[in-house]
Amino acid sequence: MDRHDDFREFVLARQQALMRTAYLLTGDAHLAEDLLQSVLIKIVGQWPKLRKGGNPEAYTRKALVNQYISWRRRPHPELPSADPPDHGASYDEAALDRIVLRQALVKLTPKQRAVIVLRFWEDLTEAQTAEALGCAVGTVKSQVHHALARLRALAPELEHLLSDPELQEVAR
Known part of the structure; x- marks a missing residue:
């Protein structure tokens, strides 16, 4: 072996x-x-x-x-990203949401992006996220709050995703 x-x-x-x-x-x-x-x-x-x-x-x-x-x-050049499809064309709304969300996530600070990814995509608890980031649970809560507020400002067209009552509860 x-x-x-x-x-x-x-x-x-x-x-x-x-x-x-x-x-x-x-x-x-x-x-x-x-x-x-x-x-x-x-x-x-x-x-x-x-x-x-x-x-x-x-x-x-x-x-x-x-x-x-x-x-x-470290400084990195920005990566080109696809523009959302023309609203006149037929498109998959979920795919458009993913494109807009991905573009908004790139504009978050690295720690805000990390906390959003760990909490909502990886579905970690606040304690698990705090452990993964090496910070306090209160820091996770405040980072989530600030990150969601920033996402709302960057991508108001995603309000239907970001206004989920469960997200509202987490962001408090």
Whole structure:
């Protein structure tokens, strides 16, 4: 048995979920692959310790967020994005919402984007999100509140998504 078999099993089992998190953080499939790969390279060296005494998925998710925030501190050229389809044309409203939401998410601060991704796409609790971000639950609550307010300002056309009563409760 190879010393990396457990790590391979973990990656195979959790790769799609981790890739989804990376994609939602970066907004770009290629950057998401780079992000996940760079984090997995760092984690493989610590795998024996992680496997024995911790939650490898939570640790990996936290490493993704930290690496993403670190990358965002460095200047990167803006990536081109598709414009929403012409309103005269037939279109899938959900697809249009996803495009507008993705464009608005890119304009959030890295920490605001991370808290939105972890809370709403990864469906983590406030405590789990705080653990992943290495901050207090109160910080998560305030970041969610500010991030949702910023999303409402950036994309008022998404009000039907952002006015969900459950979101309103979380944002308080």
